[in-house]
Amino acid sequence: SYELTQPPSVSVSPGQTARITCSGDALPKQYAYWYQQKPGQAPVLVIYKDSERPSGIPERFSGSTSGTTVTLTISGVQAEDEADYYCQSADSSGTYVVFGGGTKLTVL
């Protein structure tokens, strides 16, 4: 079955830039989406179609893609950005949706 691979954890100090990667063979063909989930809350979409930002999401959140890897970048990280982040896409057929394992972002 198709898988998306994320690092389990990323740590940054406030004001620094956090980069969270997500790798998958079908990413050159299928868009990626990113979600932020804080404890006890439902996930929130922060990036869609690789690099588009929904309304209401701060400009410090951005997405990029290069080959089989997509990256979520959070510039000028704030304490409130501490959360779990999940990438999501679909297999090459476009039938099955898949989530990455999640990355815990710690703001030191």
Place this chain on the structure above:
Amino acid sequence: EVQLVESGGGLVQPGGSLKLSCAASGFTFSGSAMHWVRQASGKGLEWVGRIRSKPNSYATAYAASVKGRFTISRDDSKNTAYLQMNSLKTEDTAVYYCTRRIAVAGAYYGMDVWGQGTTVTVSS
């Protein structure tokens, strides 16, 4: 206000059945594809399945882990989606979220609205 509200979760024995509901409001439900996503305690997100809209023949798709046991349906007259879960296993224990596919051209899999989730516990 755009909102999804899940209900129907609870405790069920292994091998049992449960039907979850997802009531939608604040948007044109009939035009939206809907997904179900689950999350076991302390674990990551797992896609369960989806149902498309009427113009797309209400087509469904399921994760391999639930195919043949779970069925997604919808009643557009009631603005409600359903997840029928049969032959439940202990590993189906999770919070189940109902989500809406983002209404952006080309964004076939993004989910921009999530419910608060309903908890399903499969245990004897």
